[in-house]
Amino acid sequence: xxxxxxxxxxxxxMFGMRVRVALAEKGVHYEYKEQDLRNKSPLLLQMNPIxxxxxxxxxxxxxxxxxxxxxxxxDEVWHDKSPxxxxxxxxxxxxxxxxxxxxKKLYDTGSKLWTAKGKGEEQEAAKKDFIEVLKVLxxxxxxxxxxxxxxxxxxxxxxxxxxxxxxxYETFGNLSIEKECPKLMAWVKRCKEKESVxxxxxxxxxxLEFLGTMRKTLGID
Amino acid sequence: xxxxxxxxxxxxxxxxxxxxWALKQKGVAYDYIEEDLSxxxxxxxKSNPVxxxxxxxxxxxxxIAESSVILEYIEETWPQNxxxxxxxxxRASARFWIQFGAEKxxxxxxxxxxxxxxxxxxxxxxxxxxxKILEEQGLGNNKFFGGDSINLVDLALGWLAHWFQCIExxxxxxxxxxxxxxxxxxxxxxxxxxxxxxxxLPDKKRLLAHMKSIREMSISAK
Numbered sequence: 001x002x003x004x005x006x007x008x009x010x011x012x013x014m015f016g017m018r019v020r021v022a023l024a025e026k027g028v029h030y031e032y033k034e035q036d037l038r039n040k041s042p043l044l045l046q047m048n049p050i051x052x053x054x055x056x057x058x059x060x061x062x063x064x065x066x067x068x069x070x071x072x073x074x075d076e077v078w079h080d081k082s083p084x085x086x087x088x089x090x091x092x093x094x095x096x097x098x099x100x101x102x103x104k105k106l107y108d109t110g111s112k113l114w115t116a117k118g119k120g121e122e123q124e125a126a127k128k129d130f131i132e133v134l135k136v137l138x139x140x141x142x143x144x145x146x147x148x149x150x151x152x153x154x155x156x157x158x159x160x161x162x163x164x165x166x167x168x169y170e171t172f173g174n175l176s177i178e179k180e181c182p183k184l185m186a187w188v189k190r191c192k193e194k195e196s197v198x199x200x201x202x203x204x205x206x207x208l209e210f211l212g213t214m215r216k217t218l219g220i221d
Numbered sequence: 222x223x224x225x226x227x228x229x230x231x232x233x234x235x236x237x238x239x240x241x242w243a244l245k246q247k248g249v250a251y252d253y254i255e256e257d258l259s260x261x262x263x264x265x266x267k268s269n270p271v272x273x274x275x276x277x278x279x280x281x282x283x284x285i286a287e288s289s290v291i292l293e294y295i296e297e298t299w300p301q302n303x304x305x306x307x308x309x310x311x312r313a314s315a316r317f318w319i320q321f322g323a324e325k326x327x328x329x330x331x332x333x334x335x336x337x338x339x340x341x342x343x344x345x346x347x348x349x350x351x352x353k354i355l356e357e358q359g360l361g362n363n364k365f366f367g368g369d370s371i372n373l374v375d376l377a378l379g380w381l382a383h384w385f386q387c388i389e390x391x392x393x394x395x396x397x398x399x400x401x402x403x404x405x406x407x408x409x410x411x412x413x414x415x416x417x418x419x420x421x422l423p424d425k426k427r428l429l430a431h432m433k434s435i436r437e438m439s440i441s442a443k
Binding site: 050070076 | 280286291312313320354
């Protein structure tokens with residue numbers, strides 16, 4: 001019997017994109033179901049009753065929630081192709097640590113940046129925190145091709161999906177990520193050469209426009 | 222000694238306690254290093270430069286930080302007495318509950334530092350909501366989150382069985398009661414009786430005094 005794989009997602013979500021990249025890496029066929037987050041579907045509420053959030057992977061009727069948990073699940077179930085986590089427990093632990101760091105630090109510092117009002121103290125503080133996080137990540141990357149070393153993996157997936165929000169962070173945060181973290185941008189470019197990544201990321205311009213509209217809605221602009 | 226296993230911890234921390242429980246459950250011998258958090262050691266700063274926090278596990282000199290990451294490392298390195306299900310979907314479910322517990326920390330933190338009044342009522346209400354979810358959807362009708370025996374989810378939520386009782390005493394609100402949360406209440410009793418847990422809990426009086434002073438400091442800092 002063929003697997004039935006459904007992804008409940010939102011086009012702009014960097015968390016949802018992680019799952020898209022993982023599924024693409026493994027060559028898994030799935031049905032993508034775009035969710036309206038202002039008017040949540042009965043399916044979403046049924047499949048993620050606790051958090052009511054995307055992404056949710058539904059595999060043969062059973063839901064898996066939380067993007068990094070989903071990516072690990074995908075790696076374990078479709079284990080015969082493109083391993084996303086190393087088999088060595090120590091390397092796995094390092095990968096989990098850094099993916100968790102991205103989760104803990106990047107979304108919130110990024111949010112403060114794109115919602116910061118104009119130029120001033122608030123924006124400067126948000127900028128400082130955001131750049132600090134990126135620099136720590138760039139430091140961890142070092143001179144390797146990917147965070148996993150020679151091969152694209154779990155940490156790369158956890159982080160690269162934020163890259164389509166970078167132009168928005170730069171515009172509203174008044175910074176240049178290329179200038180601050182050139183090695184990281186080189187890594188982004190390298191990742192985007194992979195079809196699994198380029199086909200999964202949202203269009204940067206559309207994200208910028210979307211966040212611009214959100215700023216107006218939130219009364220920031 | 223298993224290729225030099227060290228745990229850098231802090232005696233009142235439930236985060237370092239979970240690591241100890243996991244190692245003990247697996248029968249892994251280790252050296253424990255008590256950290257003075259007011260004067261962090263070179264070892265801690267070097268082993269966890271990103272967060273500078275305990276717990277840190279050192280295995281053959283190689284450091285692993287973040288308790289949830291450490292627990293998975295312990296599970297993979299010492300597979301005896303498994304603490305995670307073998308099946309992928311059940312593992313994902315276990316990880317979900319571990320993450321849920323971690324994310325809800327601030328909810329209980331708010332209760333811990335609340336003072337009587339509207340703020341505390343809201344904090345208690347929010348905490349009760351989380352506990353209800355844990356009971357109804359996490360635990361269900363199982364004895365433990367791991368089923369018939371404890372697993373990483375029980376260890377990750379283990380602070381509810383001992384530390385939360387101190388919080389309840391300090392804020393003078395009892396939330397986990399046999400009338401309101403019968404299954405979670407039973408879980409607390411059962412968890413505390415598991416030998417590895419029972420023999421590895423910080424002294425209640427000492428913990429209460431420590432948490433009382435933390436609470437007072439937090440309140441005065443507000």
